Amino acid sequence: MAPVLLFVTASPASAHPTLLTTTPAAGYSVASTPSAITMVFDESVSVAPHGVRVEDGSGHAVATSNVGLEQGGRRVVVKTLGVLPAGRYVVQWEVTAQDGDVVAADFDFAVGTTAVELSGAESGSSAGFPLIALLRWLFVLSLIALLGGAVGERIVHRAAPAATRPRSLVRFSGAVGSLAAASLLLYVVVATGGFGRAGILLAVEAAVLAVPAVLGQRMRRGMVATTALVLIPVEALRNHLGSQHGVSGVLVVAIHLVALSVWLGALFHLLRVARANVGGVPVRRAFAAYSRLALALFVVVAVSGAVGAFMVVPSLGAITGTAYGRTLLAKVALVAAVVVLAWRARRRLLSATASSFTRVVRAEIVVLVVVLAASAALVSLPSPAPATADLGYPTPAVGPVIRLGGLAGQIAVGIAAGENRLEVRLHTPDGDTATNDAKPPVFHLAAKLSGRGEAVVLQPCGRGCFVGPVAWTTGLEHIELRVDATGWHGGIVSFPIRWAPQLSRDALLRVRKVMLAQKAFRVVESITSDTSGPTPAAQSVTIDGPEFIDSDPYAGPPDPDVVVEPRPGGHQLLTFGLPAEGIHVELEVDASYRIVRETLADPNHLATRTFKYAR
Incomplete structure (x- = not known):
């Protein structure tokens, strides 16, 4: 009996009743108040009448009502007695197992705080992307005409005061910018059904630009x-850096x-001015000034742009692997072209005719305008860097889902690969990611x-x-996930995804039936709680089928959907997850559904x- 006890106590999932499923699904969002929590x-x-407590954020x-038991005590139910406002909720439960052990834990869900819909690898960008990019481009051009025009006029006033002035663009620039901001505001209101933070900022921009x-x-x-200097910090707040990095991001963008x-x-x-004075007052001194x-402006643009790119793009892979990164590369190449043109313009300013000099300057301006178009596209594209604020709890994936789990150092990693999306759940051994009163760790994740x-x-x-969003390819x-968390060892973990998955609803039933009929067999087991350290020595135990099944989390129904993959020699690989407990299981079975190999990951062990x- 001692080997059996060793096996059972070593099993990370067998020390308490396993929570198989919850309604609402643990860690997901529902559109409206659930009538009951199960x-x-x-x-x-067994559970006390008030053994389940639901708390808001x-x-x-x-x-809630008193606790009810159904299905012979395996199903615990409490009814909600009112409307739950949108937000996060934690269900704290305490039950008594058949052996008398008291087990307490919790899970959370959300009401009405769903994440954005995900439909493809770059689907975070707006369906109206070309229009939005154009409007942002026009808005920034109006800022440039106002602020740069004022500075340019000051240079002319000092270096060539007698020069003829061209027609003022203040009214035109203000009108174009105000119209662009108002159009963006209308788009936000129609798309989201309200103003929100972006709508308020756009309303301020439209109103301020209406003055000129x-x-x-x-x-x-x-x-x-x-006027332009007032608008720039407002625009910086709408930028990716401003929304993701607070004051530092706003400062860099401004x-x-x-x-x-x-x-x-x-x-x-x-x-x-030069065009207005052809054959008249020379303005070469103004260009020299x-x-x-x-030169100083270029240094500031280059340094602030580099700092901003470092803050937004999380890795080198994101530069070539995302539309944002590729557009950023194009912008850098265009800025390099501007530098070459500016250098040529300065040389011609000192040695050539005015006509050849102005041709180079016009080319420089054209390229800079294209740079602005790239900047407008960058603001409209989804940023590769994670947002600082949560999107909200996702709705459960629709269609087939591949659930896999493992450890990255001490951090438990569970993934759910669904149609056009990837979901990652991280847990630390102390469980601080789920409780309402503990301070959760700060996770860093790159995929x-x-x-x-x-x-x-x-x-x-x-x-x-x-x-x-991920558009999985067939096959x-x-x-690959690189994971870290404050106070814990992290690491790298890789999961194979074979799309599209084949599901089975009776695979676990077959496994249980076959394993329950097995006489004594030997299990060689290795358990670790930190993959960054040495691999623990394996232990060998002898056990029979009923004892083994009773110790594992898939001892009885309801069974989750199981992904089945064929393996050589008539074997099959079965993978499934129990999200409510953070458990992920991978079973390799032979042609008769006997288990050949098992990998079980939970928030504390692998x-x-x-x-x-025996033959």
Whole structure:
């Protein structure tokens, strides 16, 4: 009996009744208030009338009925007695097992806080992407014309005061910018059904730009520049960096926008002045003064752009593996072209005719305008970096799902690969990712498709939850996850994904039937709680079928969907998960459904077992 006790106590999932399923599904969102909260265990349990407590995100108790038991004590039910507002809820439960042990744990779900729908590898971008990018481009051009034009006019006033001035663009720029901001605001309201943070910022931008649109030339140069400088931090708040990195992100974007606006806007204004003075007052001194300023502006643009790219793009793989990264590379190449043109323009300023000089300047302006188009596209594309705020709990995946699990160092990793999406659940051994009163660890997660070399953009969707779009290719590929968490050892774990999966609803029933009939057999088992350390020595135990089945979390129905993959020699690989407990199981069975190998991962351990049967 001692070997049996050793096996049972070593099993990470056998020390308490296993929570097989919950309604609502643990860690997911439902659209409206559930009429009841149910839990199904793998064995009969007893529970006190108030043994289940539901709390909202602030820790306040939610009104529920007394606990009821169904299905011979395996199903625990409490009814909700009111409407649950949108938000996160924690279900704390305490049951008594058949052997008298008291087991307490919790799970969470959400109401009405679903994540965005995911439909493809780049589906985070808006369906109206070309229109949005165009409107953002027009808006930024208006800022450049206002701020850069004011700076350019100051340069002309000092270096060539007698030069003829071209027609003012203040009214036109204000009108275009205000119309672009108002159009973006309308798009946000229609798409989301409300204003939100982005809508408020756009409303401010449209209102501020309406001032130069109305006043036009009556605004002094300082007032025009002040208007643009007021708008730039507002626009920075709408940028990826501003929304993801707070004050530091806003500061980087604001500095970048100011430098870029003066660089392009002042140059454009000087070119218009030169055109208005062909054959008249020379403006070469104004261009010379600008060229000295342009060098400093380029340094600021380059440094702030590099810092911003480092903050937004999480890895080198995301540069070539996402539309955002590829657009960023195109922008860098265009800026390099601008530098070459600026260098040629300065040389011609010193030695050539005015006509050849202005041709190079016009080319520089054209390329800078294209740079702005790339910038507008970057703001409209989904960022590769995870957002700082959760998207909200995801709805359960629709269609077939591949559930796999493992350990990355000390951190338990569970994945659910569904149609066009990847969901990752992370747990630390102390369980802080699920409780309402514990401070959860800060997770860092990077994912890539190792075969394609593409980064996968994952965003938070709850405590220890990350979700993102992935367009799986038919056949076998691997998803590689690099995981870290404050206070715990992390690591790298890779999972094979063979799409599309084949599901079986009776595979576990067959396994149980065959294993229950087995006489004594030997199990060689290795259990670890940290894959970053040495592999623990394997232990060998002899056990019979009924004792083994009773010790594992799939001892009885209801059975989850099982993914079946053929293996050589008539073997099959069965994989499934029990999300409510954070358990993932991989079974290799022979042609008769006897288990040959088992890998079981839970939030605390990774157990690997091989089975030896008497011939």
